[in-house]
Amino acid sequence: MELTLNRIVKDKAYTLGKLLVDGEEFCHTLEPRWRSPEARKVPGRTAIPAGRYPVVITLSPKFKQWLPLLLHVPNFEGIRIHAGNTVKDTKGCILVGENTEKGVLSDSRLWVDRLKQRIVDAKERGEGVWITVDN
Known part of the structure; x- marks a missing residue:
């Protein structure tokens, strides 16, 4: 399964994107x-670099639930896809949901559950799961 994160708004406070699953x-x-890749990384306040990363689901000690985890992200550790409504809810991870107003997501838990199910289904079919993150 191929996930694609297209970043569509790069505001000074947040980055908004669209997540595609197998092109949809x-x-x-x-x-x-x-x-930018040349800029200094600010711990907890910087989006991950563009690239293609394997995705697994593991138990998150912080959230105490099974969540997608991106592997091999340069200069970052523990990058998850999880629920949250504003950039204050993440220290570098990817939040998912519906963009309802500027810089805000809604129904985030619902979208995390839907994404987890799609990933589990792909893994049960023997597929690898990858995410490509654009600049």
């Missing part, structure tokens, strides 16, 4: 501020 629009995403 799935939901919106929200991340911390995007910084």
